[in-house]
Amino acid sequence: MSDSTATEIVRRLNRAVRSKSARLRLASRVPFGERLQVCRYILGNGLKVMLLVDHSAPVVSYHTWFRVGSRNDRPGKTGLAHLFEHLMFNETKNLPAGVFDRTLEAAGGESNAATWVDWTYYYANIPASELALIVSLEADRMANLVLRSAQVESEKQVVANERRYRVEDDVEGTVSELLYATAFKRHPYGQPTVGWMADIEGFSVKDCRNFYRTYYSPNNATLILAGDFDQQTALGLIQEHYGRQKAARIPRYRPAVEAGQRSERRLAIRRSTPSQRLLLGFRAPAFSDSDYPALVVANEILFGGRSSRLYRRLIRDNELAVDARGSVAPFCEPGLLEIWVVLRQGKTAPQALRVVDRELERLCAESVGKRELEKVINRLDLAFLQGLESASGKAERIGFYETVMGDARSLFARRQAFSAMRPEEVQRVARRYFRKKNRTVITVEPGDGELA
Numbered sequence: 207m208s209d210s211t212a213t214e215i216v217r218r219l220n221r222a223v224r225s226k227s228a229r230l231r232l233a234s235r236v237p238f239g240e241r242l243q244v245c246r247y248i249l250g251n252g253l254k255v256m257l258l259v260d261h262s263a264p265v266v267s268y269h270t271w272f273r274v275g276s277r278n279d280r281p282g283k284t285g286l287a288h289l290f291e292h293l294m295f296n297e298t299k300n301l302p303a304g305v306f307d308r309t310l311e312a313a314g315g316e317s318n319a320a321t322w323v324d325w326t327y328y329y330a331n332i333p334a335s336e337l338a339l340i341v342s343l344e345a346d347r348m349a350n351l352v353l354r355s356a357q358v359e360s361e362k363q364v365v366a367n368e369r370r371y372r373v374e375d376d377v378e379g380t381v382s383e384l385l386y387a388t389a390f391k392r393h394p395y396g397q398p399t400v401g402w403m404a405d406i407e408g409f410s411v412k413d414c415r416n417f418y419r420t421y422y423s424p425n426n427a428t429l430i431l432a433g434d435f436d437q438q439t440a441l442g443l444i445q446e447h448y449g450r451q452k453a454a455r456i457p458r459y460r461p462a463v464e465a466g467q468r469s470e471r472r473l474a475i476r477r478s479t480p481s482q483r484l485l486l487g488f489r490a491p492a493f494s495d496s497d498y499p500a501l502v503v504a505n506e507i508l509f510g511g512r513s514s515r516l517y518r519r520l521i522r523d524n525e526l527a528v529d530a531r532g533s534v535a536p537f538c539e540p541g542l543l544e545i546w547v548v549l550r551q552g553k554t555a556p557q558a559l560r561v562v563d564r565e566l567e568r569l570c571a572e573s574v575g576k577r578e579l580e581k582v583i584n585r586l587d588l589a590f591l592q593g594l595e596s597a598s599g600k601a602e603r604i605g606f607y608e609t610v611m612g613d614a615r616s617l618f619a620r621r622q623a624f625s626a627m628r629p630e631e632v633q634r635v636a637r638r639y640f641r642k643k644n645r646t647v648i649t650v651e652p653g654d655g656e657l658a
Contacts, residue, residue, distance in 0.1 A: 209235060212245055215438045219445060227251035227424075228449025230441060236615045239594075244604060244614055247441065251453045252425025255444055256604050256614060258432040260597060264334040266433035267597040270344055271327040271605040273428075274421040276399040277461065277539075282408075285365065285401015286417055288321040289409060292361040294328065294422075295319075299350040303357070306343055313339055323395055324538040325609045331598050334434040338443055344429075345447035348422055353414045362409055369400045377477045378546075381648055385487045388471055389542055389646040392462035423454030430605045433597035461539070471646040476653025481528075483650040484555040486562065487542040488639050490534050494611050498534065499623040500635040505532045505543060506582045507574060507632070508565060513581075515569075516545075519561050526553045526561065538610050542646075543639065555649040566640045574629045586624045 209232075216230045223229060229250040238244045238258055247255040279286050297303040310317055315332035330340050373379035383398050390396030400406075429448075431440055467489055491497045508516045509532040520527040529548040535541030547558045593599045608614040 212437075215441065216247070219438065219441055223445055223449060225250070225449055227452060228445045230445065237618075238600075239618070245437065246614075249424065249445070249449060251449070251451055252423075253444075253448055253451075254428040254608070255441070256428060256430045256608060257437055257440060258430070258600055258604065259435060259437060260432060260600070261434045263597065264434050265331060265597050266334050266337055266340070266431060266435050267329060267331050267601040268337075268340045268344065269327055269329045269430040269601045269605045270348070271325055271428045271430065271609045272421060273324075273426050273609055274326055275322050275324045276397060276401075277323045277394040278421070278459065279394065279397060279401070281397070282405060283413060284397045284405045285399070286405075286409065286413060287326055287421075288399050288401060289361060289365050289406065290414065290417055290422075291319045291321045291326055292364055293353065293357060293414060294347055294351065296357045296361070297352040298346050299352060300346050301343075306347065309339070309343065315340065322399055325606075327602075327605055327609075329598065329601065337435050337440060341440075341443040341447050345451070348424070348427070348448070349451050351418060351422075353411055353418060355411055358409065358411050358414055362406055365400065366403065366406050369403055369406065373398070373400060377479045377483065377650060380477065381475070381483065381485050381650055384473060384475070385485055385542070385544070385646060385648055388473055388648070389467075389487050389489070390464055393464040393539070394461055395537065395539070395541060420454055420456065423456070424448055424451045425453040426456050428605060428608050430601045430608070432601035432604065464540075467644055470642050473646070473648045474651065475648070476651050478654070479650060479652050481551045481652065482549040482553065482555045484545075484547040484549070484558050484562075485648045485650075486545040486559075487646040488545075488641075489644045490541055490543040490639060492539050492541070493536045494538070494616075495540075497635050497638070499620060500627060500631040501543060501639060502534050502586070503579070503582055503624065503627050504569060504632050504636050505534050506586060507569065507578065508532055509545075510582055510585050515565050516562060519565060520547060520558060524561060526550060526558050536606075536610065555651075559647070566636070569636045570633065570640060572633075574632050576629075579627065579629055579632070583624055583627060587621065590621050590624075
């Protein structure tokens with residue numbers, strides 16, 4: 207679609223509306239690979255609309271991304287963003303509880319949602335013929351959710367049980383929560399997305415209504431449509447169903463400033479587990495930071511597949527562990543690079559830590575070989591392309607990059623950053639971030655849960 211065609215569509219649609227909040231404007235058109243493009247429109251009420259037309263299959267993936275996550279939860283109200291994800295599948299002024307899911311399933315669609323530190327998103331994958339249905343359903347629950355005591359109390363119990371299952375009764379969930387609470391003393395990344403139990407139990411209907419009026423507003427949301435649809439038809443439906451919604455006043459996000467870490471932090475716990483575990487968290491840059499791609503490459507060198515350095519050292523050569531993995535937090539603000547090691551019975555966390563430290567020191571001291579770097583870049587590129595195979599994958603990537611990076615165009619720029627990676631860049635970031643004073647170390651020993 208050319209600029210003139212997109213502009214003509216906007217002009218034609220705007221002729222039919224009177225409300226300023228429903229008026230569209232074309233913000234940008236950017237390539238998406240070699241043959242597709244993303245058109246970004248903005249409604250007068252601030253709603254962003256990202257359209258990716260792809261006629262390769264008769265389906266549409268419909269995503270709604272809200273710029274709110276657990277980092278927006280206040281102390282004493284942790285877990286509210288996550289609780290709200292559950293509440294959004296309940297009753298609206300127009301639909302009784304349960305009808306949203308049943309209606310979508312009857313039309314051949316599926317839906318789900320997710321909440322994390324920086325965002326909450328909802329998605330539905332539907333046959334292309336059901337576009338009008340999903341637009342009406344999603345717009346309805348964004349504007350007309352019913353929040354009464356019965357709904358709130360019911361979902362609080364669901365979330366409390368989720369916390370028991372995924373955190374309190376799960377070793378990995380417990381240790382992950384402890385890692386972030388230990389590494390971040392002031393920043394909200396230190397509070398769990400699911401929330402502390404006392405906070406979950408204390409939520410009121412008023413808390414939920416205030417949250418809904420504030421964050422579930424069009425000017426805090428981005429719609430992403432990817433798949434087989436007509437742009438003018440989709441935009442007309444969006445104008446009709448979202449154009450009457452009013453923008454809200456979004457509080458300015460002002461997180462507490464986390465002081466720089468000056469020394470290694472350690473914590474030892476006992477849990478009901480057959481063998482010891484080791485978790486390291488190194489302070490890492492934000493997803494948008496220019497260092498982030500090189501740190502991802504470094505992590506892939508260490509943990510990317512069976513031929514990676516620490517997989518070989520910990521699992522195959524020394525037979526110390528049954529599992530070893532690493533990941534770099536893809537957060538809007540600086541997060542952590544996590545290293546997980548599950549030891550074999552009879553092996554100890556200090557043994558594993560010595561092996562990890564040797565490999566980290568080697569990565570800092572020696573340049574990565576050309577063949578090893580090419581293998582890692584190829585793995586990352588394969589994962590990138592696999593993530594874009596489906597309409598849902600395309601919509602999710604667009605929503606994530608638009609929300610976390612502030613611009614979906616950075617999606618392919620990130621791919622280019624990986625492909626252009628040089629050994630000296632990997633070594634530089636390894637030296638910068640793999641410092642002992644920059645990390646938190648948690649060890650888990652088999653036992654009854656008391657601190658070791």
